[in-house]
Amino acid sequence: xxxxxxxxxxxxxxxxxxxxxxxxxxxxxxxxxxxxxxxxxxxxxxxxxxxxxxxxxxxxxxxxxxxxxxxxxxxxxxxxxxxxxxxxxxxxxxxxxxxxxxxxxxxxxxxxxxxxxxxxxxxxxxxxxxxxxxxxxxxxxxxxxxxxxxxxxxxxxxxxxxxxxxxxxxxxxxxxxxxxxxxxxxxxxxxxxxxxxxxxxxxxxxxxxxxxxxxxxxxxxxxxxxxxxxxxxxxxxxxxxxxxxxxxxxxxxxxxxxxxxxxxxxxxxxxxxxxxxxxxxxxxxxxxxxxxxxxxxxxxxxxxxxxxxxxxxxxxxxxxxxxxxx
Amino acid sequence: xxxxxxxxxxxxxxxxxxxxxxxxxxxxxxxxxxxxxxxxxxxxxxxxxxxxxxxxxxxxxxxxxxxxxxxxxxxxxxxxxxxxxxxxxxxxxxxxxxxxxxxxxxxxxxxxxxxxxxxxxxxxxxxxxxxxxxxxxxxxxxxxxxxxxxxxxxxxxxxxxxxxxxxxxxxxxxxxxxxxxxxxxxxxxxxxxxxxxxxxxxxxxxxxxxxxxxxxxxxxxxxxxxxxxxxxxxxxxxxxxxxxxxxxxxxxxxxxxxxxxxxxxxxxxxxxxxxxxxxxxxxxxxxxxxxxxxxxxxxxxxxxxxxxxxxxxxxxxxxxxxxxxxxxxxxx
Numbered sequence: 001x002x003x004x005x006x007x008x009x010x011x012x013x014x015x016x017x018x019x020x021x022x023x024x025x026x027x028x029x030x031x032x033x034x035x036x037x038x039x040x041x042x043x044x045x046x047x048x049x050x051x052x053x054x055x056x057x058x059x060x061x062x063x064x065x066x067x068x069x070x071x072x073x074x075x076x077x078x079x080x081x082x083x084x085x086x087x088x089x090x091x092x093x094x095x096x097x098x099x100x101x102x103x104x105x106x107x108x109x110x111x112x113x114x115x116x117x118x119x120x121x122x123x124x125x126x127x128x129x130x131x132x133x134x135x136x137x138x139x140x141x142x143x144x145x146x147x148x149x150x151x152x153x154x155x156x157x158x159x160x161x162x163x164x165x166x167x168x169x170x171x172x173x174x175x176x177x178x179x180x181x182x183x184x185x186x187x188x189x190x191x192x193x194x195x196x197x198x199x200x201x202x203x204x205x206x207x208x209x210x211x212x213x214x215x216x217x218x219x220x221x222x223x224x225x226x227x228x229x230x231x232x233x234x235x236x237x238x239x240x241x242x243x244x245x246x247x248x249x250x251x252x253x254x255x256x257x258x259x260x261x262x263x264x265x266x267x268x269x270x271x272x273x274x275x276x277x278x279x280x281x282x283x284x285x286x287x288x289x290x291x292x293x294x295x296x297x298x299x300x301x302x303x304x305x306x307x308x309x310x311x312x313x314x315x316x317x318x319x320x321x322x323x324x325x326x
Numbered sequence: 327x328x329x330x331x332x333x334x335x336x337x338x339x340x341x342x343x344x345x346x347x348x349x350x351x352x353x354x355x356x357x358x359x360x361x362x363x364x365x366x367x368x369x370x371x372x373x374x375x376x377x378x379x380x381x382x383x384x385x386x387x388x389x390x391x392x393x394x395x396x397x398x399x400x401x402x403x404x405x406x407x408x409x410x411x412x413x414x415x416x417x418x419x420x421x422x423x424x425x426x427x428x429x430x431x432x433x434x435x436x437x438x439x440x441x442x443x444x445x446x447x448x449x450x451x452x453x454x455x456x457x458x459x460x461x462x463x464x465x466x467x468x469x470x471x472x473x474x475x476x477x478x479x480x481x482x483x484x485x486x487x488x489x490x491x492x493x494x495x496x497x498x499x500x501x502x503x504x505x506x507x508x509x510x511x512x513x514x515x516x517x518x519x520x521x522x523x524x525x526x527x528x529x530x531x532x533x534x535x536x537x538x539x540x541x542x543x544x545x546x547x548x549x550x551x552x553x554x555x556x557x558x559x560x561x562x563x564x565x566x567x568x569x570x571x572x573x574x575x576x577x578x579x580x581x582x583x584x585x586x587x588x589x590x591x592x593x594x595x596x597x598x599x600x601x602x603x604x605x606x607x608x609x610x611x612x613x614x615x616x617x618x619x620x621x622x623x624x625x626x627x628x629x630x631x632x633x634x635x636x637x638x639x640x641x642x643x644x645x646x647x648x649x650x651x652x653x654x655x656x657x658x
Binding site: 030031032033034035037038039041042045046049063064065066080082083138139143148149150154155156157158159160161162163164165166167175176177178179180181182183184198200201206 | 330333348350354355356357358360361364365457458460480482485603605607633634
């Protein structure tokens with residue numbers, strides 16, 4: 001991959017420093033009993049809120065809008081699989097201050113609704129710590145952030161307080177009230193550590209579900225490599241052969257394939273392929289016949305990256321594009 | 327922005343507990359009894375200084391007690407739908423309550439009951455409190471006992487522009503040469519102003535209106551609850567009337583995906599000059615009552631439940647100004 005930078009090491013090995021804030025004593029009480037207990041919750045929350053909010057982002061994909069959270073300075077974002085929409089999708093990430101960045105979805109865990117996204121623009125991003133030691137327990141006070149209903153600069157992301165009310169291996173439930181647009185947004189403990197990613201809500205109030213962070217940690221390498229993990233239901237597995245390029249070719253007697261036609265508004269046209277270009281290699285494989293190119297494409301699907309080595313009027317050229325949907 | 331907000335709504339009931347499941351008893355959840363017991367000091371303020379406004383036997387909305395002599399502020403658009411009005415403050419019931427004034431812009435009504443010796447709210451010095459600050463509001467009440475619900479300040483203080491601009495409550499004839507009314511919506515400003523199908527709109531606030539598009543453009547930036555001077559022609563006679571503008575959503579009942587998952591929400595939930603946002607998970611009837619801080623001081627007045635995750639309150643500075651206007655006493 002092109003975007004692996006040295007500082008990505010911190011993301012590859014996600015066992016960095018732990019947050020400074022201590023676990024508030026009130027978490028070990030069945031319920032807050034007095035003003036002091038309530039203030040300990042409020043003080044913990046207000047101390048970590050600003051940092052948590054700076055790392056909370058809005059993710060825009062086509063017509064849809066969800067949320068996400070930055071977990072590395074170089075732009076690694078955790079979100080929900082149904083927000084990322086699949087692997088290799090082009091997305092826009094909007095920071096709290098309204099700045100927009102180009103991003104691409106990496107891997108997804110389709111059966112638990114986890115996904116990873118990378119911002120491709122280079123910048124040093126605000127990010128938060130991940131909870132790694134499973135010290136967050138049932139009944140702990142937690143807070144949710146997200147761009148409810150879509151990005152709104154005047155409002156900012158919306159914070160909601162609640163408790164962890166149910167925990168299973170693949171889902172944690174809180175009573176922080178979520179709504180459309182919050183999907184993919186972060187759930188934090190009162191130390192400001194990320195413990196979950198918003199996924200879905202029940203029909204009744206007070207039922208709000210999150211993907212637990214251990215699901216991400218367990219699948220970290222696969223997510224980082226852009227793997228499609230699991231079978232769904234939160235995102236549909238792309239089927240092979242569903243990709244679309246939009247060119248007609250014929251074998252060229254000097255080797256390679258000559259482009260004889262480029263379809264209007266196709267991925268090929270958008271990548272600026274033209275009639276008469278000679279395609280020499282696809283992702284490093286030497287091209288010889290039209291059938292061979294078709295067979296190579298049949299093994300791929302929508303969103304897969306293509307790199308053609310080509311000749312135009314004798315000059316070498318490289319075309320990079322993504323397969324479209326058939 | 328017209329992005330479709332993503333979230334999956336689970337339509338099926340949750341199955342039984344899997345083995346190894348841990349679940350928190352409901353009394354310890356944020357809206358549970360044991361947690362809310364910690365807010366008894368604020369509940370006692372609600373007991374004395376909030377009003378419960380009934381429609382017949384059912385609790386409709388709440389109110390803020392602003393004087394010892396029975397002056398109460400509440401949400402006007404909800405109050406107007408009440409058929410059989412009565413008010414309870416503390417454990418006293420008042421069968422007679424009069425609507426003295428309405429502020430359309432803020433959607434606040436001034437209600438008066440024959441009372442003395444009530445405990446008005448104490449205003450907080452400022453609404454500029456940090457996000458994450460605890461706030462307390464009325465939860466479902468009983469005849470004699472107020473209940474408290476708690477949450478936090480959850481977003482920036484800001485204006486909520488009128489969704490879709492101000493609406494007159496008329497349907498216009500398409501493709502007509504003039505701006506001719508085809509139909510008048512029930513319970514609209516246009517209906518109240520006596521407009522009729524066939525009337526031709528000629529001017530808005532003295533500015534000539536020649537086309538449908540021109541009228542729409544003029545209304546787009548107008549606030550619900552404000553009034554427009556509408557000049558119309560009927561039987562070759564021109565007349566001018568005041569028409570109260572409504573939020574478009576009030577008239578068309580537009581619902582989006584987020585509304586569908588929100589349970590009840592306030593019909594009038596936009597067009598406020600300034601609001602405080604909180605996350606108290608109340609019923610629709612959470613509106614109208616005071617929003618308290620942990621000191622039991624009034625930070626504002628709940629004015630709309632926008633959706634399941636967002637509730638709006640009029641900030642204390644604006645509430646004090648409205649109260650002062652309504653009580654016709656100089657502002658302090």
